[in-house]
Amino acid sequence: MKKPSIDLSECILCEICMDVCPEVxxxxxxxYIEVADLSIYPEEGVDEAVRNCPSDCISWEEK
Ligand code: SF4
Known part of the structure; x- marks a missing residue:
């Protein structure tokens, strides 16, 4: 299963990811921004957050 991950050392706390995909x-x-503990993550919402993050610090990781 894949899960979104945030590189907090790059995060500038702009909160765009929270606006785009508040459930995650x-x-x-x-x-600090954190990723909610979900069994399944909404792929479209997370991808949108990845695209919109100004610091490019959101990625998918396999877990
Ligand atoms: S969009 Fe990126 S830089 Fe902005 S708060 Fe979310 S993770 Fe941090």
């Missing part, structure tokens, strides 16, 4: 990308209590 959340702001946690530490102020």
């Amino acid at each position: 990308f959340k702001l946690n209590e530490l102020g």
